[in-house]
Amino acid sequence: MKLSIIVPVYNMAAEGKLAYCLNSLVSQTIKDYEIIAVDDASTDNSLEILKDFERRFPDRFHAICSEVNRHQGGAKNIGLKLAKGDWIGFIDSDDWITPDMYERLIGKAEETGADLVGCDYSLVSEHSMEVGQVVPNNKKEQCGLLNKEKRKSLILDGGSLVVKIFRRSMILENKLWFPEDIFYEDNALGNSYLILARQFEYIEEPLYYYYQHSASTVHTISPKRCEDRMTAGRLMLREAKRHNFYEEFKPELEYSFTLLFYINTLFTYMAGVEKTKYSFVKAMGKEMKQTFPDFETNPYYQERTHTEEKKLIGIQQKSTFLFMLYYKLLWAYRKWRKAH
Secondary structure, three states: EEEEEEEEOOOOHHHHHHHHHHHHHHOOOOOEEEOOOOOEOOOOOOHHHHHHHHHHHHHHHHHHOOOOOOOHHHHHHHHHOOOOOOOEEOOOEEEOOOOOOHHHHHHHHHHHHOEEEEEEEEEOOOOOOOOOOEEOOOOOOOOOOOOHHHHHHHOOOOOOOOHEEEEEHHHHHOOOOOOOOOHHHHHHHHHHHHOOOOOEEEEEEEEEEOOOOOHHHHHHOHHHHHHHHHHHHHHHHHHHHOOOOOOHHHHHHHHHHHHHHHHHHHHHHHHHHHOOOHHHHHHHHHHHHOOOOOOOHHHHHHHHHHHHHHHHHHHHHOOHHHHHHHHHHHHHHHHHHHOO
C-alpha cells in the first residue's frame, strides 16, 4: 500500500468539523491508500461519525476506538502500529486538505527520491476550499540531500508535521513513537522526524487548510498545557541525545528549547492563566538556567528574540517577584491605554 493517513480524533463532531475533514480525505485522487481514524475516547458522537465513514468506504477507511484518552500522541501511535502504507501522513481532525495533496506530495517524493516532502498551509476560519492567509512552512534552501546546514535550518524552522509525508520505514527504524498523555507531542518529536531523513523536498503551495477556531489546542491556555510544553522541551533534548545529534546541533537545540520550554511558556502562562503562581514561574526560570546556563548569549536568541522579551527575561532571571510585578503593571497599563 502506498499511503496511510492517520487522524487522531477527540470531540470534533460539532459544527460538521470532523465530517468536513474526513470528506477531504476519502476523496483524495491518489490510489491505493488507507485512512486510519483513531477516536481518543471522545465524549461526543465522533466515533459514530467515524463508523459511518467506515461503513460507506470499507475499502479505505478504518475507525479505531481507544478506550482510554491518550491525547494526540497516543492516538497517533495506535495509528502508526496499524499502518500498512509506505508513506505516512498525519492530519488534525478539524483541518482539511486539497483533493490532490497526497498525490502531489508522493509524486514529488517519487520524482526526487526524497523520504520527506512538505507543503504550505492556509489559515481559514470557515469551511471552504478558498485559500486564506498562506503560511510558508519551509524554504527552498532546505531542500535536497540533507547536510549539516540544512539540518540546522530544519531544527530552527522545520514547519508543521501535518503538512508533510514521511517514509514509514524511517519512523519504525528510529522508533519515533510520540509521547502520550501530553499536548505538544509534535514539538517533542519534530526534530527527529525531520533531520533523521536523508532528503527533503517541498511544494511551495498551500495544500492544507488549517482551521482557526476558539476550541483549537493552540488557543486554549491552562497550567496543564504550559506544563506539557515544558515536558515536550525536555523530551526534545532527550530525543536528540537518543539519536546522537545533540552535540552536533547544540546551539540550534538550545535556542529551540529556550523558545519552547521557556519563552513561549512564560509569556502564554502570564497572559493566559488567570491565577499565576510565583512558584511555577520561579521553577521554570531556574530549570532554564540549569539546562543551558548561557542561553542568553546564544546567537539565535540574540538575533530572533524581541528586545522587550529579552528585557523581561533578564528581569525574571534576576528576580521572579520583580518580573511578575513589572509584567502585571505593564499589562494593566496597556489595557488602560487601549480603553482610552
